[in-house]
Amino acid sequence: xxxxxxxxxxxxxxxxxxxxxxxxxxxxxxxxxxxxxxxxxxxxxxxxxxxxxxxxxxxxxxxxxxxxxxxxxxxxxxxxxxxxxxxxxxxxxxxxxxxxxxxxxxxxxxxxxxxxxxxxxxxxxxxxxxxxxxxxxxxxxxxxxxxxxxxxxxxxxxxxxxxxxxxxxxxxxxxxxxxxxxxxxxxxxxxxxxxxxxxxxx
Amino acid sequence: xxxxxxxxxxxxxxxxxxxxxxxxxxxxxxxxxxxxxxxxxxxxxxxxxxxxxxxxxxxxxxxxxxxxxxxxxxxxxxxxxxxxxxxxxxxxxxxxxxxxxxxxxxxxxxxxxxxxxxxxxxxxxxxxxxxxxxxxxxxxxxxxxxxxxxxxxxxxxxxxxxxxxxxxxxxxxxxxxxxxxxxxxxxxxxxxxxxxxxxxxx
Numbered sequence: 001x002x003x004x005x006x007x008x009x010x011x012x013x014x015x016x017x018x019x020x021x022x023x024x025x026x027x028x029x030x031x032x033x034x035x036x037x038x039x040x041x042x043x044x045x046x047x048x049x050x051x052x053x054x055x056x057x058x059x060x061x062x063x064x065x066x067x068x069x070x071x072x073x074x075x076x077x078x079x080x081x082x083x084x085x086x087x088x089x090x091x092x093x094x095x096x097x098x099x100x101x102x103x104x105x106x107x108x109x110x111x112x113x114x115x116x117x118x119x120x121x122x123x124x125x126x127x128x129x130x131x132x133x134x135x136x137x138x139x140x141x142x143x144x145x146x147x148x149x150x151x152x153x154x155x156x157x158x159x160x161x162x163x164x165x166x167x168x169x170x171x172x173x174x175x176x177x178x179x180x181x182x183x184x185x186x187x188x189x190x191x192x193x194x195x196x197x198x199x200x201x202x
Numbered sequence: 203x204x205x206x207x208x209x210x211x212x213x214x215x216x217x218x219x220x221x222x223x224x225x226x227x228x229x230x231x232x233x234x235x236x237x238x239x240x241x242x243x244x245x246x247x248x249x250x251x252x253x254x255x256x257x258x259x260x261x262x263x264x265x266x267x268x269x270x271x272x273x274x275x276x277x278x279x280x281x282x283x284x285x286x287x288x289x290x291x292x293x294x295x296x297x298x299x300x301x302x303x304x305x306x307x308x309x310x311x312x313x314x315x316x317x318x319x320x321x322x323x324x325x326x327x328x329x330x331x332x333x334x335x336x337x338x339x340x341x342x343x344x345x346x347x348x349x350x351x352x353x354x355x356x357x358x359x360x361x362x363x364x365x366x367x368x369x370x371x372x373x374x375x376x377x378x379x380x381x382x383x384x385x386x387x388x389x390x391x392x393x394x395x396x397x398x399x400x401x402x403x404x
Contacts, residue, residue, distance in 0.1 A: 075289035
């Protein structure tokens with residue numbers, strides 16, 4: 001099996017860090033999304049949405065969506081669970097993962113797409129919405145900082161896929177000059193903890 | 203335990219249909235989000251994001267996010283699984299669930315929020331973005347129709363939570379006058395199938 005990805009993009013990194021934490025080796029095929037390599041008929045046949053990353057199994061079955069790929073490996077290899085260990089913890093991981101996606105990563109992505117025009121050949125950027133999204137993402141730092149005041153990771157003392165999505169989103173946010181500030185000391189301490197893990201460089 | 207919800211909103215309905223399919227009884231507390239009842243200090247203490255629905259357990263633990271609530275019950279009551287039965291199927295359900303959310307339900311929600319001004323007391327609507335989101339949601343009907351040409355449900359012949367999110371999103375889309383048209387015959391046939399289930403009226 002292999003994963004089609006663009007190394008610098010944030011979503012493939014979520015999968016790489018996830019697999020590194022679980023100790024799973026993977027083959028990667030690099031796809032140049034800026035040049036539109038993901039839009040070719042051959043690639044669309046494998047991956048109709050054209051989004052990366054996607055996983056191709058040895059029988060040709062293709063699976064898109066970052067979280068679906070992670071779910072597949074979590075189910076196949078339950079060791080080193082990153083999606084929770086009990087029903088309640090699994091739900092809490094899902095809750096935090098979605099909060100990070102909807103309140104931070106998605107706004108950062110919108111800010112990037114709508115203010116830089118990076119994908120303007122394949123979408124209609126609305127600059128005002130890009131700027132508003134950037135503001136919303138910045139505002140969320142306060143909530144995160146408050147939560148991490150009394151929590152080692154997003155879900156108590158359990159490192160999970162929710163921490164991975166936040167890590168990747170914070171690093172990606174630099175492309176639109178969005179960073180936590182010194183007043184977000186608990187968030188910055190969390191960042192120090194997660195970025196010190198060997199998976200950081202995956 | 204009980205679920206705080208607004209009966210007419212689409213996300214609580216996702217949870218109600220999910221629980222109906224699993225045969226789980228639940229107590230509901232109605233929250234008037236239009237009047238801002240979800241924004242009170244007492245409600246924020248339980249549910250900091252202010253989004254509905256959220257689940258309150260008997261010990262006071264609160265769990266937000268529609269999908270996290272569903273995950274909790276899927277884990278506690280694995281009978282009548284709606285999130286997949288094998289590692290690959292679980293991943294495919296997750297993939298389709300996310301595709302429906304990102305390519306259809308989220309754009310419908312954006313169209314609603316940004317063109318109607320329904321929440322203008324608590325966000326900054328960007329009308330141009332609302333209109334663009336509506337167009338993107340409509341465009342996705344073609345992809346859905348093509349997929350459902352050869353698939354009884356979103357994931358083959360397996361009815362899942364992905365079908366539930368699509369059902370609830372299509373019904374909600376009426377508030378912004380977005381509906382599949384007659385040319386989407388496979389999508390309409392799918393709609394007939396899923397809306398004939400007893401859970402539809404949950």
